[in-house]
Amino acid sequence: MPELPEVETTVKGLQSKVLNRTFVDVWSDWERMVKQPKDFKVFKKELKGKKIAKVWRRAKNVIFELSDGYSLLIHMKMTGHLLCGRWSIKQGTWTATDDGPLRDSINGYLHVIFFLDNGQMIALSDMRKFAKVQLWKTEDLLNGKEFLAWGPEPLEKSFTLAKFKETLKGKKGKVKQVIMVPMVIAGIGNIYASEALWWAKIHPEKKVDTLSDQELKALYVAIKKVLTAGVNFGGDSFSDYRNVDGQKGTFEGQKRVYQMAGQPCKKCKTPIKRIVVGARGTFFCPTCQVL
DNA sequence: CCCGGCGCCTGAGGGC
């Protein structure tokens, strides 16, 4: 699912394809994905004619900075991904008009398609329909309650060990749950949380306020390590995630625990265990990661 | 205030 590395990969792909293009139209067969403005007709009217000046990422959101002081924000949630290609719409259903990114069935759930002025399109494919699309005045977005509340970006230079410790200070609960909260740290989801904790040799259910200085440092290093690897390998290869060309990432070989229950730990050969933490599947080595 | 649980969705997979 799209976490920081997957969203980052999507953003890079978009930067290479859609900068300086202008939105000329937008189609949807599931208009409730557009949350702001709530009325799809208004959304369409406001988006038309806006030019893409910049594409960037904040937390797990893709943000298109547009002309006239607007920004388009897309959160892909679990099964969403953005594809670049060409489609035609007839009687409310879409058809691909080139052999673009529809490489496998998971790409075939297009629910919002943005049309650009050069005939190119950006499509939001999302099997589960959880994705969220919002158009804001950039100023309102940047000063919005939600935007301001997001935690630090773990791959930014300003995210130092001291900053990380400060971030976790006073937090309670199980470490895995805490590092997955967007308002604590941005961009870490279920996959990379399990992976980071394995590298740091910390049990996912260990209370965050009982972590030693050494463990905090190990976790800090591990978070940066797995997210950086995720970006470098173009995102994960085992979820519904696809890049803008419809292809999987190549993180597969880097994976150590996620969805590997029963397989031997890469450090000690103990079978990886699956437990549920905060209603989410969680994978760890019961020997390397003790409570 | 903190934590658990729900809602939004639908394909996959298990049971019978």
Added chain:
DNA sequence: TGCCCTCAGGCGCCGG
């Protein structure tokens, strides 16, 4: 073979 039930999962929100 096919139907039905359950589950996964980001994350905001609600209720205890």
